[in-house]
Amino acid sequence: MNSAFEKRLPERRLFLKSDTETRFVRLSPTTQAVALLGSASVIAWTIIASSVLFMNSIGSGSVRDQADREQYLYEARLNALSQERDSRTQDALDAQNRFSAALDQISKMQSELLALEDRRLELKTGVDVIQTTLRTAIHERDNARRETEDLNLKLAEGEAFTPSEGALEDITGTVDFLTAALDNAADERDEIVVSASTAQATIEDLEFEALLTQQRNDKIFSQLEDAVSVSLAPMDKMFRDAGLSPDRMIDQIRSGYTGQGGPLTPLTFSTKGERPDADSLRANTILRSMDDINIYRIAATKAPFALPLKSAFRFTSGFGPRWGRMHNGTDFAASYGTPIYTTGDGVVISAGWLSGFGKLVKVQHEFGIVTYYAHMSKINVSKGQRVSRGDQLGAMGSTGRSTGTHLHYEVHVGGKPVNPMKFIKAASDVF
Structure with missing residues (x-):
């Protein structure tokens, strides 16, 4: 090995000199190669470790920033959904108030219609009575005229007929009375006809207003039904996706109800023994759906969502x-x-x-x-x-x-x- 490294790393001596003596350390080519290799390894390890730490620091910062962004978007979405839910709830309450006001107005109009109908029946009865009286008076008048004509005919033929003074006065009085009665009956008949025409016009106006009110009620009902459907469907889907049975959950909440929010009471109307009308049934259906939404809201706070x-x-x-x-x-x-x-x-x-x-x-x-x-x-x-x-x-x-x-x-x-x-x-x- 010394021979192999001799050309690149010739042997060197490291002199250590003190005041009294001089020493040297012999550095063979192999020793120098080992020292260089160790130094290079330490430097390379330092660079790699620093790079890893630097990359981890950058990655952690990116993850934190991403988590902050996702948290911000999540909170913004929650706020938007909460505002939308509050807005829909307020719209439903406003619609319910308008519906109640419309029902009150319809009830008043129905009372007025019933009163006008009673008045019309009274007027009709009065007209029938007057017509009966008028026919009786006309019949008596015709009889009196025939008697008068008979008397005049007898006078013209020269028959020896001389009515007494009292009978003549009776006949004259009867004719005058019948004439006055006919005049009064005619006046009353004209007044009754005018009153009946006015009542009929009023009834037609009220029926037209009732039709407009019914159309407005249909529109309000449709908006309420749409709002209830939009509010109820996501809640029902939420519980089904979580593996909970909405029907069993609603029954459990109703059986253990403690007063939170309160179930909505169905509308009741006086129908005089008759079945409820279509509006009443439709309103009660909406109220039952709104009660289900209230039950869902209570259940959502009790389940870990x-x-x-x-x-x-x-x-x-x-x-x-x-x-x-x-x-x-x-x-x-x-x-x-x-x-x-x-x-x-x-x-x-x-x-x-x-x-x-x-x-x-x-x-x-x-x-x-x-x-x-x-x-x-x-x-x-x-x-x-x-x-x-x-x-x-x-x-x-x-x-x-x-x-x-x-x-x-x-x-x-x-x-x-x-x-x-x-x-x-x-x-x-x-x-």
Whole structure:
């Protein structure tokens, strides 16, 4: 080896001189080659390590920036959906108020129509009575005229007929009375005809207004039905995507109702023993649908549809097999001490240390759902405590069997673990 390196690395001597003596160190070609190789290796390792650290730093910064951007977009989307939901709710309430006002107006108009109908019947009865009286008076007048003609004919023929003074006065009085009665009956008949014409015109105007009101009501009903359908369909899809039965959930909420929001009471109308009209049935159908929306809203707060973190985070491990074992939850990574929040209303059934989970909190929700929050650094709740969605349970840590700071989040339905992302993704288009 010395012979091979001799041409490139000739032997050298390193002299070390002191006040009393001089020494030298002999550097053979092999020694020099080893020293150069070691120095090159150290320099190369330093460059590579620095490059790796630099690239990791750049990558971490990019991931953080991306996570911040995604968090901002997610919050903006949540705010927009919340505003849209509030706007639709307000539109539904306004439409319901307009519908109630229209119903009141229709009720008043129906009362007026009934009153006018009663008045028309009274006028018709009065006309019939007057016509009967008029016919009687005309018949008596005709009889009186015939008697007068008979008397005049007898006088003209020269018959010896001389009516008494009292009979003549009776006949004259009867004729005058009948003439006055006929005049009065004619005047009353004309007045009744005018009143009947006015009443008929009023009835036609009210019927036209009722038709316009009915058309407006149909439009209001259509808008309400569309709003209810648009609001109800995403909620129904959210629960079905999460694997929950909407029908069974609604029945459970109704049976255990405690007053939150309140079920809507169907409209009742006085129908005098008759069946409800089409508008009443249609309104009650809308109210039942709005009651279902209210039930969905109550159920959505009781089921774990929210995210357990409000700060920036990244998903590090999902639900499913991992390293030959079943991973029953989803892992969220963030900085140490990041607040952890409950994802739905419920009761804390466990809060403390549990084997590989470390510091663990379990929350019992409605519909047989239990959520797990593991590897926490501290716990802020106690067993038996009732919590609402968004209440802080503790802080993120790395306790138990953990390789780094993160939250292990599980959802159990009926005692069996399910993928938490089913709930999170199902609610992403609603909340």
